[in-house]
Amino acid sequence: MKPGKLSRIISQNLRRNRKNLIFSSVGIVVGISSFFFFIALGNGIKHTVAKEIFPVDANRIQVVPRTAQFDALAGGRIIDDEALRQFEETSGVKAVYPRMQLACLASSRMDGRLIPAAALSMIAKIPGINPRMLGAVKDVRMWLEIMGNGIDPRLVQDDVVAGRFADPGPGQPIPVMLSRRMIEIYNTSFAQARNLPKINEMLLPFIPPLPLTLNHSFISHHVKGQALQTRMRVVGLSHHAIMGGISIPLETVKKYNRMFAGKRAAREYDAAILEVESSDWLGPVQESIGKLGFDIDLSERRMAESVGLIVTLVTLGFSLISLIIVGIAAVNIAHTFFMIIYERKREIGLMRALGASRTDIRAIILGEATFVGVVGGTLGMGLGVAACLLLDLFVVKVLPDFPFKPDSFFAYPAWLFYGSVLFAVAFCILGAFFPARRAAAMDPSAALTGR
Amino acid sequence: MIHLDHISRKYGTGEAATSALSDLTLDVPAGAFVTVVGTSGSGKTTLLNILGGLDGDYSGTAVIAGKNLKQMNDRELSRFRNQVVGFVFQHFNLLEHLDALQNVALSTFFSREDTQAPERAEEVLARVGLRDKLRKLPGQLSGGQKQRVAIARALFSRPRLILADEPTGNLDTNTGSQIISLFESLNADDGLTVVAVTHEEFLFKNATLALHLEDGRLVNGQNP
Numbered sequence: 263m264k265p266g267k268l269s270r271i272i273s274q275n276l277r278r279n280r281k282n283l284i285f286s287s288v289g290i291v292v293g294i295s296s297f298f299f300f301i302a303l304g305n306g307i308k309h310t311v312a313k314e315i316f317p318v319d320a321n322r323i324q325v326v327p328r329t330a331q332f333d334a335l336a337g338g339r340i341i342d343d344e345a346l347r348q349f350e351e352t353s354g355v356k357a358v359y360p361r362m363q364l365a366c367l368a369s370s371r372m373d374g375r376l377i378p379a380a381a382l383s384m385i386a387k388i389p390g391i392n393p394r395m396l397g398a399v400k401d402v403r404m405w406l407e408i409m410g411n412g413i414d415p416r417l418v419q420d421d422v423v424a425g426r427f428a429d430p431g432p433g434q435p436i437p438v439m440l441s442r443r444m445i446e447i448y449n450t451s452f453a454q455a456r457n458l459p460k461i462n463e464m465l466l467p468f469i470p471p472l473p474l475t476l477n478h479s480f481i482s483h484h485v486k487g488q489a490l491q492t493r494m495r496v497v498g499l500s501h502h503a504i505m506g507g508i509s510i511p512l513e514t515v516k517k518y519n520r521m522f523a524g525k526r527a528a529r530e531y532d533a534a535i536l537e538v539e540s541s542d543w544l545g546p547v548q549e550s551i552g553k554l555g556f557d558i559d560l561s562e563r564r565m566a567e568s569v570g571l572i573v574t575l576v577t578l579g580f581s582l583i584s585l586i587i588v589g590i591a592a593v594n595i596a597h598t599f600f601m602i603i604y605e606r607k608r609e610i611g612l613m614r615a616l617g618a619s620r621t622d623i624r625a626i627i628l629g630e631a632t633f634v635g636v637v638g639g640t641l642g643m644g645l646g647v648a649a650c651l652l653l654d655l656f657v658v659k660v661l662p663d664f665p666f667k668p669d670s671f672f673a674y675p676a677w678l679f680y681g682s683v684l685f686a687v688a689f690c691i692l693g694a695f696f697p698a699r700r701a702a703a704m705d706p707s708a709a710l711t712g713r
Numbered sequence: 714m715i716h717l718d719h720i721s722r723k724y725g726t727g728e729a730a731t732s733a734l735s736d737l738t739l740d741v742p743a744g745a746f747v748t749v750v751g752t753s754g755s756g757k758t759t760l761l762n763i764l765g766g767l768d769g770d771y772s773g774t775a776v777i778a779g780k781n782l783k784q785m786n787d788r789e790l791s792r793f794r795n796q797v798v799g800f801v802f803q804h805f806n807l808l809e810h811l812d813a814l815q816n817v818a819l820s821t822f823f824s825r826e827d828t829q830a831p832e833r834a835e836e837v838l839a840r841v842g843l844r845d846k847l848r849k850l851p852g853q854l855s856g857g858q859k860q861r862v863a864i865a866r867a868l869f870s871r872p873r874l875i876l877a878d879e880p881t882g883n884l885d886t887n888t889g890s891q892i893i894s895l896f897e898s899l900n901a902d903d904g905l906t907v908v909a910v911t912h913e914e915f916l917f918k919n920a921t922l923a924l925h926l927e928d929g930r931l932v933n934g935q936n937p
């Protein structure tokens with residue numbers, strides 16, 4: 263049968279059976295819309311987890327010294343320059359980014375009254391900063407114990423937005439990277455409750471250098487030697503910065519460790535991040551590193567993986583429910599089509615007498631089902647999109663900020679759009695398959711005499 | 714036009730099998746006008762279905778318009794029904810949602826040719842005397858008019874053989890005889906071979922061959 267003729271006869275039939283078909287495609291619409299909704303939700307949440315909460319670079323692993331209790335047995339070693347060299351030489355390793363903890367204690371005493379008037383008037387000009395916030399900033403009196411961690415500047419280069427992240431010259435403020443995760447929590451709880459401005463990358467250039475005292479603590483009184491007054495300047499936010507503290511250039515940490523804790527402290531790294539050539543290398547590199555006498559710290563990755571897994575499972579569960587709805591709808595479609603061909607028995611016999619082949623009859627029935635699928639799938643998809651947008655709107659407008667609150671809970675992979683329609687079509691065709699087969703197999707002479 | 718050689722048709726199997734046609738042999742030349750009579754259940758419809766390629770479950774050989782039906786697959790048989798034969802039924806079998814023109818042109822959906830469907834439909838409707846009823850739905854037509862539409866539908870794709878199964882069975886005598894005249898004209902003026910099943914044999918005065926079926930057997934095949 264020619265496609266043009268086929269589509270004309272299909273449209274004739276569809277018009278005639280409009281009511282039946284609309285009724286039986288409701289299930290398809292509902293199923294597909296919930297399918298769309300849950301897949302988009304699962305994807306969106308996974309996206310948020312992967313980008314904001316547990317950003318894990320698939321090609322990076324963290325190497326740490328082997329835990330002390332097994333030292334003797336397993337030949338554990340410290341991470342020093344020699345170890346870094348060995349890491350670099352390990353096949354599959356593309357880059358090595360060492361980390362070193364600041365060995366001395368540090369503190370900061372922030373006093374809003376000490377912020378220069380010039381800096382305050384600059385802050386006042388930033389959009390979103392209101393006079394009340396400015397007042398709150400002036401009222402700040404904060405005594406902070408500070409943990410420091412030295413990181414390889416190459417690791418955070420892309421995240422630097424206000425100045426340079428490298429060991430500063432003498433007398434210059436120390437550049438600092440802060441953890442995105444930490445700032446997110448500060449913004450959505452701490453800042454909110456105290457009416458302090460939220461910190462974001464736009465604000466960073468306006469934050470004046472803050473005081474920092476090295477080799478000093480508000481808590482411990484066993485600090486030997488002289489304290490060193492200096493300043494720090496926040497130059498960027500990064501996922502590579504540590505959660506509870508400040509991340510500063512590795513060289514700076516080495517310098518102060520040598521100064522306050524001795525040579526050994528300036529030689530010993532506490533971790534190194536290895537970037538592998540490709541994820542295929544993860545296994546082999548882990549093995550080589552183990553043989554060298556080091557451990558791999560997988561806690562972040564495990565956490566991300568288990569959260570990802572939970573999200574995937576929940577999404578899968580809901581999608582399955584949606585597919586069951588669509589499946590039931592397909593049974594409904596089958597029912598409708600059995601009814602339709604029963605009603606049209608004589609007509610099918612007549613069409614056979616007028617020259618329709620079995621294939622033609624099957625094509626007509628399946629064509630009708632395809633149309634129902636396309637329409638049902640498109641409507642379902644539209645309904646799904648609408649539901650997603652509505653929920654986003656509700657969350658953005660109505661719910662207060664909470665940590666990691668995304669701009670959207672949904673992510674829409676391209677396949678989801680045509681996939682929804684294809685699913686609907688597939689299920690409709692599945693539903694119409696047996697009715698179509700029966701219609702095609704019908705004995706035309708019997709159908710015509712109404713037997 | 715029609716060559717039947719030892720045609721038998723059974724329904725069911727074993728004990729329960731009924732023989733709808735038994736050992737039927739028949740030769741009908743092109744241009745003939747054949748009537749088929751017989752009591753209800755004598756196998757008349759079964760015979761027409763075999764002739765028209767609607768029923769292939771028979772034994773024996775049927776060659777219609779030079780084609781051995783047994784040797785054709787579903788596609789070829791469908792094309793044969795589309796192009797070579799035209800069916801007319803007792804119950805008209807018009808589609809209620811289509812008007813006369815659309816009903817008549819229905820077979821164009823299943824033909825490979827791009828027939829000028831509306832023009833051809835109008836032409837055949839004029840031929841059966843319904844030039845002024847083109848846009849009427851079946852519900853708006855009388856019984857005789859419906860059967861004329863059905864005949865026009867059978868004529869649409871220029872078949873050579875018309876198979877009519879009790880075409881006057883649902884009509885009053887007067888209307889019935891008008892329909893019969895139409896068939897006679899199609900036979901005489903348009904040269905179509907006609908096979909008509911009927912109870913009212915006496916109405917077909919110009920039949921060239923009158924077949925009498927009894928329990929699926931041909932009782933006589935004489936020229937009246």
Ligand SMILES: Nc1ncnc2c1ncn2[C@@H]1O[C@H](COP(=O)(O)OP(=O)(O)O)[C@@H](O)[C@H]1O
Nearest residue numbers: 708713724731733752753754755756757758759
């Ligand atoms: N589809 C069928 N299934 C079973 N038996 C049938 C079928 N069609 C016809 N028959 C039987 O075959 C015989 C001939 O039927 P048919 O050709 O319809 O007779 P007629 O048209 O002369 O009334 C009857 O006994 C009828 O019951």
Ligand SMILES: [Mg+2]
Nearest residue numbers: 757758759878
């Ligand atoms: Mg009959």
